[in-house]
Amino acid sequence: MKTEVVEVDGRFGSEYAGRYVFREITWMKRSRIITKYTRYHPVTGQLISSDLPAIQAETMWAALKEQPTSHPITLERLLDEENGVPIELGELFSRVVNRLCGLTLDEAKNS
Numbered sequence: 001m002k003t004e005v006v007e008v009d010g011r012f013g014s015e016y017a018g019r020y021v022f023r024e025i026t027w028m029k030r031s032r033i034i035t036k037y038t039r040y041h042p043v044t045g046q047l048i049s050s051d052l053p054a055i056q057a058e059t060m061w062a063a064l065k066e067q068p069t070s071h072p073i074t075l076e077r078l079l080d081e082e083n084g085v086p087i088e089l090g091e092l093f094s095r096v097v098n099r100l101c102g103l104t105l106d107e108a109k110n111s
Contacts, residue, residue, distance in 0.1 A: 001023055001024040001053075002023070002024040002030075002100050003021060003022065003023045003024070003065075003100075004021075004022050004023075004096050004100055005019060005020070005021050005022075005100065006019075006020045006021075006022070006092065006093070006096055007019055007020075008020060008089070008092075011096060012085075012086045012088065012089045013086070015070060015072045016068075016073075016085070016086070017068065018067065018068030018069075018070075018073050019066065019067075019068065020064065020066065020067050020068075020073075020093070021064075021065045021066035021067075021098055022060075022063045022064055022065065022093070022096050022097055023063060023065045024063065024100040024101055025059065025062045025063050025100075025101055029062055029089070030059060030062075030101060030106070030107075033055055033058045033059055033062065034055055036052075036058070037050060037051040037052075037054045037055045038050045038055075054079060056094055057075065057078035058075060058077050058078075058099055059101060060078060060090075060093050060094060060097045061073075061074075061075040061078055061096045063100060063101060072085075073085065073093075078090070
């Protein structure tokens with residue numbers, strides 16, 4: 001499986017500085033994450049809602065295999081709207097995970 005290493009300097013704060021290793025997740029893991037955050041009408045099967053940021057956060061968490069020993073990234077922190085990770089850091093990690101896992105917004109909407 002593909003792996004990508006990201007070295008983060010202190011620009012997001014010293015707590016985030018360090019080495020992060022992301023690894024591609026399996027098809028089944030990605031499918032389970034998408035299903036967890038997607039709701040369909042029980043009778044018609046039409047898409048009711050899909051929480052795309054939560055899908056991305058959990059995919060990111062599943063792909064994160066190593067991080068600094070202070071463990072600044074948790075699923076709860078990725079999902080936290082008030083005390084979450086800095087925007088630019090989240091976007092950086094999202095781009096890495098999207099490259100590794102091939103997850104696009106259109107794909108998540110159509111799953």
